[in-house]
Amino acid sequence: xxxxxxxxxxxxxxxxxxxxxxxxxxxxxxxxxxxxxxxxxxxxxxxxxxxxxxxxxxxxxxxxxxxxxxxxxxxxxxxxxxxxxxxxxxxxxxxxxxxxxxxxxxxxxxxxxxxxxxxxxxxxxxxxxxxxxxxxxxxxxxxxxx
Numbered sequence: 001x002x003x004x005x006x007x008x009x010x011x012x013x014x015x016x017x018x019x020x021x022x023x024x025x026x027x028x029x030x031x032x033x034x035x036x037x038x039x040x041x042x043x044x045x046x047x048x049x050x051x052x053x054x055x056x057x058x059x060x061x062x063x064x065x066x067x068x069x070x071x072x073x074x075x076x077x078x079x080x081x082x083x084x085x086x087x088x089x090x091x092x093x094x095x096x097x098x099x100x101x102x103x104x105x106x107x108x109x110x111x112x113x114x115x116x117x118x119x120x121x122x123x124x125x126x127x128x129x130x131x132x133x134x135x136x137x138x139x140x141x142x143x144x145x146x
Contacts, residue, residue, distance in 0.1 A: 024040070027135055029132070050065075051065075093112070096114070
């Protein structure tokens with residue numbers, strides 16, 4: 001058993017890997033008066049590519065997404081949400097969010113806006129479809145408020 005663990009560690013050290021940053025957010029989504037809470041997890045590569053998933057707090061996957069070179073894909077959408085127009089709105093909203101999330105500045109583009117609050121939340125609004133998203137960065141158990 002000990003030899004297997006050493007072999008696995010050696011393989012992990014030898015594998016070429018690019019640096020990734022993982023972020024986890026509590027997500028509050030309000031669509032036409034209906035609120036949904038979820039957890040949004042994403043890995044951000046050095047080249048700007050993002051791979052993520054949105055999961056309910058009960059552990060049900062809502063959808064996966066991928067952002068590569070300015071293009072967004074929404075995949076594995078939960079059954080009731082798996083409609084072409086819902087996927088289209090999610091894809092466009094996620095494209096707006098992921099292209100501006102690292103800027104740290106408030107952004108307005110057509111009917112979408114992104115606001116960074118003083119407490120670290122990110123508020124995104126899609127006024128065309130009356131949808132809002134609030135991303136709150138999750139804090140690790142080892143972190144404390146100072």
